[in-house]
Amino acid sequence: MTDALKVGIAGLGTVGASLVRIIHSRANELAITCGRPIEITAVTARDKSRDRGIDLSRAAWFDTAEALAAEADIDVFVELMGGAEGSAARSVEAALQRGLHVVTANKALLAASGVKLARIAEEKSVLLNFEAAVAGGIPVIKALRESLTGNTVSRVYGIMNGTCNYILTRMEKEGLSFADCLAEAQRLGYAEADPSFDIEGNDTAHKLSILTTLAFGTEIAPDEIYLEGISNITIEDIHAAADLGYRIKLLGVAQRTETGIEQRVHPTMVPRDSVIAQVDGVTNAVAVESDILGELLMVGPGAGGDATASAVLGDIADIAKSSPGAQRVPVLGTPAASLAPYRRAQMRSHEGGYFIRLTVADRTGVFASIAACMAANNISLESIVQRAKPDGSDTAKTIILVTHATMEDSVRKAVDAIKAESYLAGEPQVIRIERPKAF
Template sequence: MADALKVGIAGLGTVGASLVRIIQTRANELATTCGRAIEITAVTARDRSRDRGIDISGIAWFDTPEKMANEADIDVFVELIGGASGAAADSVKAALTRGLHVVTANKALLAASGVELAKIAEEKSVLLNFEAAVAGGIPVIKALRESLTGNTVSRVYGIMNGTCNYILTRMEKEGLSFADCLKEAQRLGYAEADPAFDIEGNDTAHKLAILTTLAFGTQIAADEIYLEGISNISIEDIHAAADLGYRIKLLGVAQLTDSGIEQRVHPTMVPHDSVIAQVDGVTNAVAIESDILGELLMVGPGAGGNATASAVLGDIADIAKSSPGAQRVPVLGTPAASLAPYKRARMQSHEGGYFIRLTVADRTGVFASIAARMAENGISLESIMQRSKPDAATDTPKTIILVTHATTEHSVRKAVDAIKAESYLVGEPQVIRIERPKAF
């Protein structure tokens, strides 16, 4: 049997502790499967004295990730610190420059510096693996980087943030407000004390940027993503969607068009009977559409200690199985030096149409005015309806729901702005895209 693969782990939080536990308790199985033992020989974390429920007494301790990356007797540097800069970025770069393999779960780091790090890894002929950075335990990175070789991918989309999916699921199933669901998510540990990164779509955007590069062979372009979170989704939107036969999900969508690549993250209505609509709670789902394979949908746990640790361990096992000096799979699917410049797509018609909710004063001529503003912007309406409580007073503001046929974001926003200028509108309008998945 080959010499043991020596692993150093930076970060002993929930994921890091789970990873140590799995490697230690399944050492014999891993050695048999990988053809060599996997040994943790170095660790680093903020607090050496903290009880993590694991035995690290015989493992070399380093006070900083940078020191471990530069000095530890290891073959693989595992980064589980998080963050786009600072210790995570410095230690990963140092490890790669030293000629160590790297495994990371850090989507923020990859979204910010993935191409630079990929170039170093390829120059040093080492592996930079990051399956756990997107969709937790779902093997979407391996699918795009390796399994779909030869396919031309046209579209990648999915539910990539468990916090948002949990909140939207609870709102629908229990009739709770967004604020109440967020508090519960924080209590259960699904959301951070400051949840903005998740609920405003930034986490999904980082993951989508990585998938876009793998799918289309372009430079990572996290700053080119249209971004909208779920904090403005109301229980009224949830109920209206259900009445129309839809469920609301926060989707990340990247697709190839004739004019470039479109990337967007936003709340989306999907048909209630579609598979992706049935993905509830903290579960993630990623769909890939390609010319040869067709449509592929992968569903599984998107976060949590064991799910993320499983993906990290899979990356370590791939390194253990690889032969020294063997041809490496490009870090981002395409050699970093050959990635094409990112080209943002021109505004195009959205085939699924839009859901628009307006609260208006109960006044004669409002319907006609709304229809006129839509027509002026070339928007064809599939349906227009009024929703109000049966016992509401005659002068109570009414809710009007519009569903459009295919149209552009620009046209919708222009029409809504025109409606906002009218005196009858009460509060802010709500606009949600509708997606009608081909196969899911």
């Protein structure tokens, strides 16, 4: 048996503590599978004295992640602190520069500095693994970076935020409002006290930017993402979607178009009988459409201490199973030096189906005016539903339009034209429709 793989862990929160527990409790199995023991020889965390219920007696304690990365007797530096800057960023870079392998679950760091870090890792011939950074336990990084080698990806999309999916699922199943479901999610620990990072789509955007790079071989562009959260989705939208055969999910979508790469995060209507439409609650799902393989969908836990630790452990095991300097897996699928510049497709040129919900005064001529605005922008309609307002008032009614594939620009112009008329009784709701290719 070869020498043990020496691991240093920075960050002993839920994921870090779970990882330590698993590596200790499965030491024998891991040594057999990996061909060498995995030993935790160094750790650091904010509070040395806190009892985490784990045995750290055989690990050297470091006061900072930077010190651990610089001085510890380790082969692999595992970063589980989080944050795009500060100690996490400095220690990861220092570890790579020192020629250590790095495993991280830090999506913010990768979104901000992934290309720079990949370049260093590749120069030093070490691995930088980050399976846990996107969709938790789902091995989507491995699928994109290894299994799909040689494929040209056309679209990658997914449900990557458990908080949002939990809220949307509860709204649909229980008929509750967004605010009620958010409060419940907070009570259950599925949502933060300040939930805006999740519900406004920023968390999904970070993850999407990483998948985009793996899928399309372009530089990471986390700030070039069209972003729309779920806070203005009403129970009325969800019911209308259901009536038309759709469910509403917060999707992150990256797509190759003729004018560049489209990256967008927004509430999305998906066909009710598609596989991804059944992904409920905090579960995540990621789909990849490519030209040789076809469509691949992976569903699993997107968060949680154990699921995330499992992904981190898989990354560590991959390092344990390879010899030093022997790995040439490009960190971001494409070698950092060969990544193409990111070219953003404008959202106005996005093409797809649209759901448009209008609350209008119940007056003669309104419907004709709406139809005229659509026709003037060359929008053809798949379905039109008109119904009384749920509150029973007869002065306003709801009109729902579902378009065939059309340009975002046309929809915006049509909606602006309708808004310029005097009959709208509320802000129009526009939700994009996304159709899986195969299932």
